[in-house]
Amino acid sequence: MTKRTHHCNQLTRQENDQNVTLIGWVQNIRKIGKILFFTLADKHGTTQIVVPDSNPNLLQIAQQLGYQYVVAVEGKVRLRPPKDVNLNMTTGEIEVVASQLHILSPCADPFPLSIDERDTVSEHVRMQYRYLDLRRPSMQEALRFRHNLCFCVREYFHQQGFLEVDTPLLTKSTPEGARDYLVPSRVHPGQFYALPQSPQMFKQLLMIGGVEKYFQIAKCFRDEDLRADRQPEFTQIDVEMSFVEPEDIFSTMEGMFATIFQRILQQPLSTPFPRIRYSEAIEKYGSDKPDLRLEIALQDLSYIAQNTNFRVFQNALQQKGVVKGICFPNAAQHYSRKKLDELATAIQDFQAKGLAWIKIQNQQPQSPIKKFFSPSQLKQLQTLFQANENALILIVADSPNVVHASLSYLRNRLAKELGLLDDQHFAFCWITDYPLFEYNPEEERLESLHHPFTSPHPNDLHLLEKDPLSARSLAYDLVLNGVELGSGSIRIHNPQIQEKIFQLLQLPQEEIQKRFGFFLKALQYGTPPHGGIALGLDRILMLLGGFESIREVIAFPKTATAACPMTGCPSEVSDQQLNELHISLKKG
RNA sequence: GGGGCCGUAGCUCAAUUGGUUAGAGUCCCAGACUGUCGAUCUGGUGGUUGGGGGUUCGAGUCCCCUCGGCCUCGCCA
Numbered sequence: 156m157t158k159r160t161h162h163c164n165q166l167t168r169q170e171n172d173q174n175v176t177l178i179g180w181v182q183n184i185r186k187i188g189k190i191l192f193f194t195l196a197d198k199h200g201t202t203q204i205v206v207p208d209s210n211p212n213l214l215q216i217a218q219q220l221g222y223q224y225v226v227a228v229e230g231k232v233r234l235r236p237p238k239d240v241n242l243n244m245t246t247g248e249i250e251v252v253a254s255q256l257h258i259l260s261p262c263a264d265p266f267p268l269s270i271d272e273r274d275t276v277s278e279h280v281r282m283q284y285r286y287l288d289l290r291r292p293s294m295q296e297a298l299r300f301r302h303n304l305c306f307c308v309r310e311y312f313h314q315q316g317f318l319e320v321d322t323p324l325l326t327k328s329t330p331e332g333a334r335d336y337l338v339p340s341r342v343h344p345g346q347f348y349a350l351p352q353s354p355q356m357f358k359q360l361l362m363i364g365g366v367e368k369y370f371q372i373a374k375c376f377r378d379e380d381l382r383a384d385r386q387p388e389f390t391q392i393d394v395e396m397s398f399v400e401p402e403d404i405f406s407t408m409e410g411m412f413a414t415i416f417q418r419i420l421q422q423p424l425s426t427p428f429p430r431i432r433y434s435e436a437i438e439k440y441g442s443d444k445p446d447l448r449l450e451i452a453l454q455d456l457s458y459i460a461q462n463t464n465f466r467v468f469q470n471a472l473q474q475k476g477v478v479k480g481i482c483f484p485n486a487a488q489h490y491s492r493k494k495l496d497e498l499a500t501a502i503q504d505f506q507a508k509g510l511a512w513i514k515i516q517n518q519q520p521q522s523p524i525k526k527f528f529s530p531s532q533l534k535q536l537q538t539l540f541q542a543n544e545n546a547l548i549l550i551v552a553d554s555p556n557v558v559h560a561s562l563s564y565l566r567n568r569l570a571k572e573l574g575l576l577d578d579q580h581f582a583f584c585w586i587t588d589y590p591l592f593e594y595n596p597e598e599e600r601l602e603s604l605h606h607p608f609t610s611p612h613p614n615d616l617h618l619l620e621k622d623p624l625s626a627r628s629l630a631y632d633l634v635l636n637g638v639e640l641g642s643g644s645i646r647i648h649n650p651q652i653q654e655k656i657f658q659l660l661q662l663p664q665e666e667i668q669k670r671f672g673f674f675l676k677a678l679q680y681g682t683p684p685h686g687g688i689a690l691g692l693d694r695i696l697m698l699l700g701g702f703e704s705i706r707e708v709i710a711f712p713k714t715a716t717a718a719c720p721m722t723g724c725p726s727e728v729s730d731q732q733l734n735e736l737h738i739s740l741k742k743g
Numbered sequence: 744g745g746g747g748c749c750g751u752a753g754c755u756c757a758a759u760u761g762g763u764u765a766g767a768g769u770c771c772c773a774g775a776c777u778g779u780c781g782a783u784c785u786g787g788u789g790g791u792u793g794g795g796g797g798u799u800c801g802a803g804u805c806c807c808c809u810c811g812g813c814c815u816c817g818c819c820a
Contacts, residue, residue: 182780183780183781183782185778185779185780185782185783186776186779186782187776187777187778187779187782187783188775188776188777188778189776189777190777190778190779191779192778192779192780192782193780194780201780203779203780205778205779208777221771222770222771235778236778238778239778239779239780241779241780243780244780247780250778264753264770264771265753265754265770265771265789266753266754266770266771267753267754268753268754269754269755269769269770271781273781274754274755274769274781275754275755276754276755277750277754277755277812277813278812278813279750279811279812279813280753280754282812329820331820332819332820333818333819333820334818334819352819352820353820355820377819378819379818379819380744380817380818380819381819382814382815382819383813383814383815385819504746504815504816504817505816602820603820604820605820606820607820608820609820704813714811714812714813715812715813715814716811716812718811720811720812
């Protein structure tokens with residue numbers, strides 16, 4: 156095959172007069188009289204090729220060229236006439252005068268999408284022809300970005316003395332948590348492997364195995380409904396360390412991000428990241444994944460509300476609810492009655508029954524509920540929210556969960572609508588001191604908030620029996636710009652405590668042995684204190700790269716229904732395959 | 744499982760209150776053009792309006808079902 160001597164972003168006036176060979180895809184052909192120009196593109200860039208009128212045989216071959224043909228061009232570099240220099244191209248000072256053209260591969264017509272970045276192509280078509288979509292420079296850049304970041308992560312952990320260890324993809328189903336993807340066993344009729352939701356138990360077993368510092372860029376699988384930032388298979392930066400406390404994990408990960416920012420983004424990153432206790436995050440921002448690009452916090456006005464005549468506030472407070480609000484300066488004129496109604500409708504998703512609002516306009520509070528407040532109460536409100544002219548205060552009265560979910564949503568939504576969020580700014584924070592358990596009212600039992608291997612907070616061990624819901628854990632989340640990047644914890648290394656947790660989760664002894672027996676056994680043989688974290692690699696790339704969806708940083712992503720329009724998976728399989736797997740399908 | 748938006752030429756879109764033969768740009772084909780670079784100019788090809796059913800004199804438009812895409816609530820230890 157013809158070998159290329161240069162790539163398509165390489166030639167400058169330095170190479171003037173040199174004989175070169177380039178190989179690439181034909182981008183666009185311009186025929187002017189008897190001269191023919193075309194742009195040749197490879198992954199590095201583009202170069203203009205001229206087929207001169209002095210070579211009729213070559214022109215004849217050039218006539219056969221079409222969009223996205225793969226062609227090898229032999230020719231001589233020459234400087235363009237000064238008036239025809241194209242400053243938009245790296246190679247715009249030169250062109251290659253073709254002496255030979257070899258069509259290596261023609262391209263089917265019609266071409267199903269445009270490679271040109273200036274054109275928009277629907278995402279469905281992009282997914283169907285992902286291999287063509289990938290030819291777009293922005294997608295090449297996204298793939299390179301992902302590679303560079305992974306490379307940087309591996310180098311960082313390597314230098315810190317970590318070992319990257321592969322863990323199995325065919326493993327044991329451990330209910331609790333997300334729905335598993337199952338793989339039927341041919342050799343064991345009626346039995347199934349599960350694809351890992353995370354390598355959780357394996358990385359702990361590696362600690363028991365004396366590895367001390369483990370990391371892995373690990374594929375994980377969860378059979379749950381999708382979102383813009385959720386795929387059925389995704390990638391985690393998975394980390395586990397022995398003999399550590401939370402702060403050791405924090406500084407290790409901060410070091411990783413500092414390295415990424417320095418090498419990949421070439422911008423400074425301020426460390427350490429702020430640490431915020433879970434309870435404080437909920438009180439101040441209504442969420443355990445606050446967007447700290449925005450300083451505005453929620454305010455509790457229950458003490459004012461309880462003295463007003465407003466029935467809605469009274470009722471909420473009587474039912475152990477709260478009245479809280481959030482104030483946006485300079486927002487009043489942007490929110491008409493109609494838009495405020497839309498906000499009220501939107502928070503119905505979170506079971507909120509209503510939205511109260513106050514605008515400060517012409518130095519006066521304007522509000523449908525103004526009549527329920529005395530002048531001094533209005534004054535108190537304005538002071539509490541530091542509400543100046545043109546401020547907009549949004550208030551929700553309900554149970555704490557509803558109030559926090561609603562106001563957190565409104566905080567994010569208005570910040571976005573008002574253009575207060577700079578996507579070039581990266582605000583990290585650690586959320587700490589999570590509760591160990593939450594109550595599942597449907598199953599009438601406790602559930603682990605993080606996972607059942609999470610160590611209780613040492614100061615709260617005494618609460619496990621009498622008030623488990625008040626017990627804190629040594630779990631933590633890392634949040635970036637309002638998105639949860641991942642979570643981790645210090646693990647339980649004491650088999651008695653681990654068994655105690657399983658009991659509190661009301662797992663029957665038999666069940667515990669069946670699911671986790673091997674793991675409890677392992678804990679008995681000298682388990683080092685250990686802990687770790689797992690971060691969503693795709694989400695990190697999405698945020699640092701300024702993408703709207705993690706699909707943009709995954710070469711071959713799936714749709715919202717977990718399908719692939721390109722390969723057509725999932726798909727039916729033959730009866731023979733099913734027979735071998737001892738599976739019969741339900742009719743209907 | 745629920746809610747919202749969407750589906751018209753290969754691609755990106757338009758089509759008035761339900762009213763003539765569903766248009767435009769681009770792509771492709773042919774011709775013209777000796778410095779273009781999203782070339783330009785002239786002409787041409789290209790349609791099961793996602794699919795099925797219904798209402799109507801008449802459906803891209805209204806109704807029902809269905810398929811597909813995107814967003815979102817629930818869900819995601």
